Amino acid sequence: MRKGFTLVEVLIVVIIIGILASIAVPQYMTSIEKARSGEAVVNIGSVRTSVDRYWYQNASITSNFAYLDVENPNDITNKLYTYTLTDDGTDASTRAYTITATRTSAGGIVYTVEWVQTNNIAGQLYRSANLGGPVKP
Numbered sequence: 112m113r114k115g116f117t118l119v120e121v122l123i124v125v126i127i128i129g130i131l132a133s134i135a136v137p138q139y140m141t142s143i144e145k146a147r148s149g150e151a152v153v154n155i156g157s158v159r160t161s162v163d164r165y166w167y168q169n170a171s172i173t174s175n176f177a178y179l180d181v182e183n184p185n186d187i188t189n190k191l192y193t194y195t196l197t198d199d200g201t202d203a204s205t206r207a208y209t210i211t212a213t214r215t216s217a218g219g220i221v222y223t224v225e226w227v228q229t230n231n232i233a234g235q236l237y238r239s240a241n242l243g244g245p246v247k248p
Contacts, residue, residue, distance in 0.1 A: 141241075144222060148242050151192045151212035151224035154184040155236070158196065158210050159226055170203040172196075184212075192224070205230055 161181040166172055174196045176183035184194045192212035199207040212224045222242055228234040237247040 155226045166206045172198045172201040
């Protein structure tokens with residue numbers, strides 16, 4: 112009597128592995144992108160702290176990273192995200208701004224992490240839906 116597997120048994124195992132891989136790979140890629148968004152969260156936090164210091168010293172906001180006391184995150188070698196800083200109506204008594212980090216994958220999918228400071232007390236971190244949210248309303 113011969114020992115070994117029949118062709119049908121081997122094909123069934125290959126099909127099962129293919130099905131498991133087709134389920135696991137998209138979940139793996141989503142986890143990788145969520146981990147990559149950690150870079151944006153850290154850099155946004157640094158920029159945010161620097162913008163707040165700038166506002167306390169000058170009673171205004173600058174959208175030029177060169178005037179902040181932190182390294183421009185757009186100058187980092189091998190960065191994953193591109194950063195922008197937008198003044199949303201800051202005046203001498205209230206700061207309102209948005210820091211946005213955007214990344215486009217090789218497949219053309221856009222990932223966004225954004226800090227929105229609405230007044231001197233409240234602010235919110237938003238992530239695009241493909242990073243798990245919360246999504247900006």
